Amino acid sequence: MPEDDIIIHKAQAGDREALNTLMSNYWHPIYHFVSYKMSSLEDAQEITQETFLRAFRSLPNYKQQAGATFKTYLSRIALNLITDFWRKNGRNLVVTDLAEYQELASSDDPPDMQTITQETREEIAFLIRSLPKEQQQTIELRIIAGLPIKETATTMGKTEAAVKMLQQRALKNLRQLLQDKGITAIN
Numbered sequence: 374m375p376e377d378d379i380i381i382h383k384a385q386a387g388d389r390e391a392l393n394t395l396m397s398n399y400w401h402p403i404y405h406f407v408s409y410k411m412s413s414l415e416d417a418q419e420i421t422q423e424t425f426l427r428a429f430r431s432l433p434n435y436k437q438q439a440g441a442t443f444k445t446y447l448s449r450i451a452l453n454l455i456t457d458f459w460r461k462n463g464r465n466l467v468v469t470d471l472a473e474y475q476e477l478a479s480s481d482d483p484p485d486m487q488t489i490t491q492e493t494r495e496e497i498a499f500l501i502r503s504l505p506k507e508q509q510q511t512i513e514l515r516i517i518a519g520l521p522i523k524e525t526a527t528t529m530g531k532t533e534a535a536v537k538m539l540q541q542r543a544l545k546n547l548r549q550l551l552q553d554k555g556i557t558a559i560n
Contacts, residue, residue, distance in 0.1 A: 377443055385432050395443065396425055403447050406518040409498075410455045420458060424451040445524040448514065452528070500550045508543035515540055 377398075383391035403424055408417035427450050428435075435446065501512055507529070514525040515536070526536045 409517050420454045441527045511539040512543050
């Protein structure tokens with residue numbers, strides 16, 4: 374986005390308003406991605422905050438790479454921080470998604486339907502984690518974080534064709550896992 378380039382250049386020059394604009398534009402998607410990978414909302418908030426701190430500290434040296442946006446840059450930093458967090462703490466990954474809880478709380482469905490929907494989401498998250506690592510990462514970056522194919526390829530160090538194939542295989546495998554569990558409709 375050319376507008377992002379202008380904002381980034383202003384931020385690199387020390388413009389506080391530009392920094393605030395970058396944060397407001399990218400906080401939610403990065404937090405959503407991080408919270409999916411974390412066991413607690415507090416850890417997700419800390420890692421998201423650290424992602425932006427590191428990005429802003431290194432902003433004077435930031436140069437957009439071919440096919441990568443600022444969101445890709447932030448996603449890479451977040452992914453590295455998440456990996457370091459789990460490696461340091463030696464714990465297994467547990468997924469929490471704040472959007473699910475917000476959606477649940479604001480739903481007009483009766484409580485029993487909300488519970489079924491929540492259970493289905495938790496089962497789907499569990500099934501995604503059971504996919505091979507690269508397929509799981511493709512689903513996380515493409516569908517959960519919402520990165521375009523080109524940015525996902527850059528983040529994963531793969532070609533766009535490889536990402537498309539991984540996504541196709543991941544969705545096929547996930548579909549089969551859902552069928553095996555008897556989950557046919559996803560709300």
